[in-house]
Amino acid sequence: MLFYRKMCVIFLLAFFVAVTARDHHSNVNWAFRNRHSIRGEPYPCDRDIGISTSSNSIPTLTITQLNVSTTAYVSMEQIEVTWTPISNSCHDDFIGIYFVETSILTGACDYVGFVFVQNHTSTSWEMINLRRPLEFRYYSRNQNCSSNYSFIGKSPVVRPLNDNEPTQIHLAYADRIDQMFVSFVTNSNAHIPRCQYGLNRLSLEWEANGTTLTYTASDMCEGQATVWGPQKFIDPGFMHTILLSDLHPSTMYFYRVGNDDDGWSSIYSFTNRPAINEDSEVTVIAFGDMGLAPFATGAKSTMDRVRTRVISSNITCLLHIGDISYAMGIGVLWDSFMSQIESFASRLPYMVSIGNHEYDYITGNNKDPSGAPVPFRPKW
Secondary structure, eight states: OOOOSEEEEEEEETTTOOOTTOOTTEEOOBTSEEESOOOOOOTTOOGGGSOOOOSSOOOBOSOOOOEESOSEEOTTOEEEEEOOOOTTOOTTOEEEEEETTSOTTTOTTOOSEEEEOTTOSEEEEEOOOOSSOEEEEEEEEOTTTTSOEEEEEEOOOBEESOTTOOEEEEEEEOSSTTOEEEEEEESOOSSOOEEEEESBTTBOOEEEEEEEEOOOGGGSOSGGGGSBSTTSBOOOOEEEEEEEOSOOTTOEEEEEEEETTTEEOOOEEEEOOOOSSTTOEEEEEEEESBOSTTTSTTHHHHHHHHHHHHHHSOOOEEEEESOBTTOTTOHHHHHHHHHHHHHHHTTSBEEEEOOTTTSOBSSOGGGOTTOOSSOBOOOO
């Protein structure tokens, strides 16, 4: 067991922090952060039960073109969507972002992000790389805003500039003090994942190769995580993990991940943990119950403070003590959460423990890699 004589633990309680400075023009609305006020979902869509799709075809009204600022983006880039307002729009008219294969006429509620748009002509979306083509669609309620939605129009198809862009980059401690794991996600396992690293940003003189894995809906325990769908299980891509060894204590390393065929990430840096002696000091930021910002109460405040401390202080590592992302079987929310934490998880080891939302099933416990012997679902 590693032991440091001096340790400082900073607790940031995401579930108790009030977001007093929330940007009232920011709206997470599922996986893509965009702009406008926060309120409930479009009628009759219900986030609590996942997809709520009408079995009847949705009528088509006057078509309006949605324009986009770009059709090819990198992860976390902003896309501006503009349109000409329709006459007689309703207060819950909305624009959603959809997988292109989702039915226009029966899939109005099968969005992976949405925003209400009455009295607006534009909205900005912070994109994440879901490794697939997407499009924006406009729906308006007919019959004096009291009936189901009608399809109004859609945008050109937008997609990642590189489906194999390394995303969700994060660090984790390995067993030895001279080791560090680097992990990331792409859309392919065709090439060996690589990490180039060194002591100088301009000279990444060492290289390590890694391993790749993925999983599918049948690997999950139960519920919506076992069913394919835009608001349920989606293809998670391929997860690559690389072990860096022979690292010196308290030493800054620069690194990038990827390969020559699919492309490389930006260059990041981390400082390895200190040596074990009486003069070593370790500062850990610990927090729990953190979901997607700014939708989950306290998440934006916690993430902002973590970023500030990581930049301004000598932090050794981060500890997320359970209830990670609250995705609860919804794949796009997990992708979005991992993209949001990349700005600090790529600089510091992001260590986690299990909360009740990670250990939450009645059936399928034989698929739990932890080997937990019995199901567990508390009322809280």
